[in-house]
Amino acid sequence: MRISNCESRNSQSAIRNPQFVMVPLSWYLGLSALLFTIGAVGVFIKRNAITIFLCIELMLNAVNLTFVSLSGFFGDVGGQLFVFIVMTVAAAEAAVGLAIIISIFRNRESLNVDEVDTLKL
Amino acid sequence: MQLHGWEAALFYVLAIMTLFMAVFVVTARVAVHSALFLISTLVNVALLFILLRAEFVAGVQILVYVGGVMVLFLFVIMLVQTRAEEESRVRLYTGQTWPAVIIALLLAGSFYFAMSPAQAAFRPPDATTAIAETAERASAGAGLNISKDTQEVGEQLYRQAALPFEIASLLLLVAMVGAVLLARGTKQEKYYE
Amino acid sequence: MQTDFQTIATQAMQFIMPEGILTLFACAALVLDVMLPRDRKRFVAWVSLLGVGLAFASLWILYTSIVSKGTPRTAFFDMIVLDSYAVVFKSIFLIGAALSILLSIKYLEIEGEQRGEYYGLILFSVIGMMFMASSVDLLALFISLELMAVSVYILVGYFRRDKKSNEASMKYFLLGAFSSGVLLYGISMVYGLTGSTNLAKIAAALPIVASANFNPFGAAAPPDMRYLLLMSMILMAAGMFFKVAAVPFHMWAPDAYEGAPTSITAFMSVGVKAASFAMFGRLFLYGLPDLRGSLAGDPASGIPSLPGWALLLGIVSAITIVWGNLGALTQNNTKRLLAYSSISHAGYVLLGLIAGNQTGYTGFVIYLFIYTIMNLGVFGCIIALRRRGIVGDRMEDLNGLMKKAPGLTVMMTIFLLSLGGIPPTAGFIGKFYLFAGLIETGNPWLVRLAILAVLMSVVSLYYYIRFIRAMYIEGETEPQPVTLAPSLRVALVAAAILVIYIGVFPQRLIDLTQKAATSPGLKTYSYQQGATKPAEPATPPPARGMPGERDRQTATPPR
Numbered sequence: 060m061r062i063s064n065c066e067s068r069n070s071q072s073a074i075r076n077p078q079f080v081m082v083p084l085s086w087y088l089g090l091s092a093l094l095f096t097i098g099a100v101g102v103f104i105k106r107n108a109i110t111i112f113l114c115i116e117l118m119l120n121a122v123n124l125t126f127v128s129l130s131g132f133f134g135d136v137g138g139q140l141f142v143f144i145v146m147t148v149a150a151a152e153a154a155v156g157l158a159i160i161i162s163i164f165r166n167r168e169s170l171n172v173d174e175v176d177t178l179k180l
Numbered sequence: 181m182q183l184h185g186w187e188a189a190l191f192y193v194l195a196i197m198t199l200f201m202a203v204f205v206v207t208a209r210v211a212v213h214s215a216l217f218l219i220s221t222l223v224n225v226a227l228l229f230i231l232l233r234a235e236f237v238a239g240v241q242i243l244v245y246v247g248g249v250m251v252l253f254l255f256v257i258m259l260v261q262t263r264a265e266e267e268s269r270v271r272l273y274t275g276q277t278w279p280a281v282i283i284a285l286l287l288a289g290s291f292y293f294a295m296s297p298a299q300a301a302f303r304p305p306d307a308t309t310a311i312a313e314t315a316e317r318a319s320a321g322a323g324l325n326i327s328k329d330t331q332e333v334g335e336q337l338y339r340q341a342a343l344p345f346e347i348a349s350l351l352l353l354v355a356m357v358g359a360v361l362l363a364r365g366t367k368q369e370k371y372y373e
Numbered sequence: 374m375q376t377d378f379q380t381i382a383t384q385a386m387q388f389i390m391p392e393g394i395l396t397l398f399a400c401a402a403l404v405l406d407v408m409l410p411r412d413r414k415r416f417v418a419w420v421s422l423l424g425v426g427l428a429f430a431s432l433w434i435l436y437t438s439i440v441s442k443g444t445p446r447t448a449f450f451d452m453i454v455l456d457s458y459a460v461v462f463k464s465i466f467l468i469g470a471a472l473s474i475l476l477s478i479k480y481l482e483i484e485g486e487q488r489g490e491y492y493g494l495i496l497f498s499v500i501g502m503m504f505m506a507s508s509v510d511l512l513a514l515f516i517s518l519e520l521m522a523v524s525v526y527i528l529v530g531y532f533r534r535d536k537k538s539n540e541a542s543m544k545y546f547l548l549g550a551f552s553s554g555v556l557l558y559g560i561s562m563v564y565g566l567t568g569s570t571n572l573a574k575i576a577a578a579l580p581i582v583a584s585a586n587f588n589p590f591g592a593a594a595p596p597d598m599r600y601l602l603l604m605s606m607i608l609m610a611a612g613m614f615f616k617v618a619a620v621p622f623h624m625w626a627p628d629a630y631e632g633a634p635t636s637i638t639a640f641m642s643v644g645v646k647a648a649s650f651a652m653f654g655r656l657f658l659y660g661l662p663d664l665r666g667s668l669a670g671d672p673a674s675g676i677p678s679l680p681g682w683a684l685l686l687g688i689v690s691a692i693t694i695v696w697g698n699l700g701a702l703t704q705n706n707t708k709r710l711l712a713y714s715s716i717s718h719a720g721y722v723l724l725g726l727i728a729g730n731q732t733g734y735t736g737f738v739i740y741l742f743i744y745t746i747m748n749l750g751v752f753g754c755i756i757a758l759r760r761r762g763i764v765g766d767r768m769e770d771l772n773g774l775m776k777k778a779p780g781l782t783v784m785m786t787i788f789l790l791s792l793g794g795i796p797p798t799a800g801f802i803g804k805f806y807l808f809a810g811l812i813e814t815g816n817p818w819l820v821r822l823a824i825l826a827v828l829m830s831v832v833s834l835y836y837y838i839r840f841i842r843a844m845y846i847e848g849e850t851e852p853q854p855v856t857l858a859p860s861l862r863v864a865l866v867a868a869a870i871l872v873i874y875i876g877v878f879p880q881r882l883i884d885l886t887q888k889a890a891t892s893p894g895l896k897t898y899s900y901q902q903g904a905t906k907p908a909e910p911a912t913p914p915p916a917r918g919m920p921g922e923r924d925r926q927t928a929t930p931p932r
Contacts, residue, residue: 082191085299087232088565090195092291094202094221095558096284101206102551104280109211109257111547113218116249117202118554120225123237125561131232133568136332138561140341141512141570142237143333145557146244147348148519151355152550153249155523157256158362159542162533164260165365294600300592343389343449344516347504350396351520354497357403358527361490362542366534 087128095121398424399496406489462506479858498524502648541632556612562605630712639752693720733810734890740803773849799875
């Protein structure tokens with residue numbers, strides 16, 4: 060995958076039983092793809108704003124998992140830096156998003172997105 | 181990075197747990213349950229990070245995500261929860277089940293079809309290279325069990341990612357100002373003025 | 374270690390001087406808000422305006438002392454670059470911010486929401502935009518995108534006692550966060566495929582990864598990475614389409630535009646859009662240039678060749694132009710109407726990226742520049758209609774405006790004609806470059822796309838003329854007079870003069886934007902058949918103004 064030095068993977072994994080099952084990178088990527096899909100579907104089918112937001116967090120975590128597994132595969136910390144930034148963004152978004160939800164709640168007592176209908180879609 | 185032995189077994193357990201918890205996040209009826217399931221997903225993912233030798237982000241995941249963001253979520257859910265979802269007459273989902281199924285199949289299918297022809301780039305063709313490599317690492321770093329991961333991430337964070345790091349600090353400031361601006365009540369505002 | 378910090382302190386800091394000044398003033402706005410009494414809060418607006426002015430001055434100094442002198446310089450370990458592209462976009466954001474601040478002062482007073490945070494947040498989002506224009510690393514691009522987006526989520530919900538504002542903010546926030554997730558997944562896949570987050574390194578690695586003989590582990594059946602490349606490209610494009618409100622992902626725009634405070638609608642429709650396009654250009658023209666045309670396959674062994682992003686963008690822009698213009702026809706709320714109109718304008722701007730030649734790129738930059746001024750002008754006129762007891766966002770509120778405020782009406786007419794692309798105004802220049810870029814390619818499909826765009830801009834005249842009809846012909850429906858606050862008058866007059874001036878004497882702006890369009894790293898393409906030149910591998914981009922002509926349409930292998 061990485062062009063320059065595919066070999067320089069930083070695996071400190073102490074080897075115990077080489078004949079045992081191995082987990083290749085593609086399993087990690089597949090897992091994160093599934094997590095992302097579940098999150099995306101959740102965003103589409105849920106009605107409650109907070110749960111939709113939780114599903115978005117799920118998607119962001121899928122991204123983080125991809126970054127960390129790739130970063131391990133490459134032996135490059137660039138991916139982990141990205142994860143750090145994504146977490147910061149998630150925290151900031153959570154603060155603002157929940158504040159928006161609270162301000163809606165002060166004005167009306169429902170958080171279902173399709174009851175939020177002052178603006179027609 | 182290849183995992184061996186019990187680590188591999190642990191990976192499968194954690195992966196299955198993660199997926200189940202993620203599905204429960206979507207299907208749970210009460211928002212608090214969703215949040216709790218998300219917390220367990222996040223913890224599972226943090227454990228996967230540890231398997232990948234990314235201790236620093238695993239720690240941040242637990243401290244920031246589980247300890248900070250999710251607790252904030254729980255607070256807000258308890259503050260605004262109308263408890264309407266617990267009644268079975270309230271529809272939990274939008275009517276968009278079929279679009280959702282199509283999106284799921286489309287996403288998962290395209291991930292699969294995009295990834296499968298690229299398989300050969302993801303792992304060495306035979307296990308011997310990996311095994312030789314890990315054996316060599318093990319002999320080189322014998323007795324040195326402390327991971328350098330955190331140190332490396334920290335160094336790069338203040339060097340290569342110095343600028344994004346500074347922008348992130350602005351982002352957090354904005355989030356703080358915004359949260360105060362949006363969430364304070366009229367009474368509180370009058371008090372400060 | 375020592376040397377790193379020394380470099381940052383002595384050299385790199387001057388590259389981010391405008392952003393640094395804005396940061397200082399944004400923080401000052403937050404602090405001043407606490408110190409000033411309630412009836413003096415408008416002072417904060419003037420302070421932030423001063424900040425924007427100083428930032429503009431320092432940007433100008435940077436431009437004359439560094440950028441105009443030679444090759445672009447990178448700083449902060451190749452995180453940002455200072456080239457003409459960045460400078461022109463930064464000046465667009467600063468002009469947009471200055472006009473938006475001027476539009477807001479009176480409006481916020483009428484709404485009783487004059488507070489310092491508002492101006493602070495506008496400045497913070499401008500800082501995000503400016504970093505978006507100059508970042509050449511996915512890490513910096515993403516975090517600055519979020520700085521902009523989070524500030525704007527807050528600003529959309531700024532009237533928090535207003536249900537519409539709350540709900541607009543929530544919709545915008547949820548869809549924005551979702552699109553960030555999608556964009557991020559695309560970014561993570563690109564990182565996986567190329568092993569780097571730096572756009573230059575990504576661009577260098579792409580042809581190697583996409584080529585048929587890419588086989589890092591010497592597997593018997595070589596991997597085919599092109600599907601993954603395409604998928605990551607599509608995910609990134611989808612995320613960006615959300616941000617610029619292109620059609621399959623436009624549904625947040627009318628709601629967010631209608632519910633937001635009008636001054637923020639104005640700011641969003643120009644600032645956020647221009648910044649997202651700046652990022653779009655960086656991502657696709659600098660980062661993924663080799664995914665543009667078709668990815669050659671190998672017919673001998675049955676590997677199909679795949680289409681690249683030019684096709685995707687072409688389809689999306691065609692749908693966006695049609696949908697935006699048709700959607701605008703039936704609207705009665707002026708803010709909603711202008712939301713649809715701004716969707717269609719996003720489609721026009723995409724044409725510049727599709728054309729892929731100098732003219733197209735010039736059109737891309739110049740149109741965003743002009744669009745910023747004229748759209749802010751139109752929204753300024755709508756803000757002027759906000760009076761005690763009248764919201765001013767219905768079409769009827771414009772009735773008989775000519776009798777009440779002739780000066781305002783004339784300026785509104787200028788802006789509307791410019792949006793429609795009528796000759797003596799600036800909008801014509803922008804559209805001319807966009808359409809000419811497409812026609813220059815000579816590709817029959819692109820020429821058809823240009824014809825469609827021209828036809829749809831004729832359709833758009835219909836709804837712009839509805840405004841004019843209401844202002845000039847209809848009798849007035851309510852007697853309350855319209856007065857222009859001094860700050861609003863300054864902003865509108867300045868915008869109107871600029872629109873006319875650029876329309877009549879476009880040369881200076883064209884020169885400036887052409888420099889941006891020829892920034893090294895922006896690769897140009899020729900659609901001419903048979904002009905096959907060997908695709909130069911991942912070497913440094915061609916020198917300024919000397920585009921390496923490459924043929925991406927034919928699947929002929931390089932000689």
